[in-house]
Amino acid sequence: MLTKKKPYLKCSFPVFTGLRCYAKLHRHYRITRKKGQCVDPEGISLNRAACFLGFAFGCGLILSFADTTWTHFGWYMCSLSFFHYSEYLVTAIINPRSLSLDSFLLNHSVEYTVAAISSWIEFTVEKLLIPEMKQMNWLCLVGLVMVLCGESLRKAAMLTAGSNFNHIVQNEKAQSHVLVTTGVYALFRHPSYVGWFYWSIGTQIMLCNPICLLGYTIASWRFFRERIEEEEISLIHFFGEDYIEYKKVVFTGLPFISGIRVNS
Numbered sequence: 347m348l349t350k351k352k353p354y355l356k357c358s359f360p361v362f363t364g365l366r367c368y369a370k371l372h373r374h375y376r377i378t379r380k381k382g383q384c385v386d387p388e389g390i391s392l393n394r395a396a397c398f399l400g401f402a403f404g405c406g407l408i409l410s411f412a413d414t415t416w417t418h419f420g421w422y423m424c425s426l427s428f429f430h431y432s433e434y435l436v437t438a439i440i441n442p443r444s445l446s447l448d449s450f451l452l453n454h455s456v457e458y459t460v461a462a463i464s465s466w467i468e469f470t471v472e473k474l475l476i477p478e479m480k481q482m483n484w485l486c487l488v489g490l491v492m493v494l495c496g497e498s499l500r501k502a503a504m505l506t507a508g509s510n511f512n513h514i515v516q517n518e519k520a521q522s523h524v525l526v527t528t529g530v531y532a533l534f535r536h537p538s539y540v541g542w543f544y545w546s547i548g549t550q551i552m553l554c555n556p557i558c559l560l561g562y563t564i565a566s567w568r569f570f571r572e573r574i575e576e577e578e579i580s581l582i583h584f585f586g587e588d589y590i591e592y593k594k595v596v597f598t599g600l601p602f603i604s605g606i607r608v609n610s
């Protein structure tokens with residue numbers, strides 16, 4: 347008799363592939379060390395990070411399609427792992443010279459890690475105590491749309507800025523650095539920050555996490571306000587009048603953030 351395959355079993359492919367890659371890599375690393383050969387720690391860490399993200403994405407897919415009440419957490423796992431993986435991938439396309447393990451943005455800051463862990467704790471505690479709170483499908487869908495739009499805007503900004511985009515704000519102008527004012531940069535002065543801001547809030551709406559939603563909104567708003575001011579000092583220093591003119595006509599894109607004040 348033919349038995350129907352469970353749909354979520356199809357999604358287990360990335361999980362097993364991720365695990366197999368990780369195991370192979372670990373074996374290779376042990377053998378190389380045993381033989382006293384030179385190992386490339388950065389390369390090993392890169393592969394580990396990529397395998398880990400593939401594994402997390404696969405687990406997220408399984409949860410999303412399985413018959414469970416953890417579906418929205420599955421969406422969240424897919425969004426988070428895709429975001430970090432694609433940060434590395436797009437950096438590899440636009441600015442390979444700056445590519446490193448940090449391009450995954452996994453070790454962004456202690457605050458970022460604490461924020462992520464807090465959201466997992468809030469989700470689990472509320473799910474156990476008030477399970478119906480986590481079943482507001484329409485709200486989770488709003489969060490998912492915010493995540494998808496935020497992600498697309500951020501990646502569009504990175505692709506538009508090309509080699510002028512760097513995860514580390516530059517204080518010295520490279521010869522090749524030019525001012526970008528087209529595409530999504532004609533809509534917002536800081537499109538990648540706008541995308542990241544709404545993406546991070548969207549993840550908490552998707553998880554129906556009221557405490558983290560408030561915390562994420564305040565913390566990321568403050569973070570981007572400071573970062574934009576710092577970045578604009580450098581940009582004015584690099585591009586002078588051209589940036590001041592650009593600043594006059596294009597809004598930052600973030601609510602109540604106007605960037606550095608310029609006395610004219």
Ligand SMILES: C[S@@+](CC[C@H](N)C(=O)[O-])C[C@H]1O[C@@H](n2cnc3c(N)ncnc32)[C@H](O)[C@@H]1O
Nearest residue numbers: 503510512513515516524525526536537538539
């Ligand atoms: C992480 S990227 C963020 C770019 C921009 N703030 C955004 O949100 O899309 C930071 C780097 O982009 C550069 N940058 C920011 N705006 C730029 C623009 N309009 N044209 C060229 N480079 C820019 C800065 O010099 C900095 O090194």
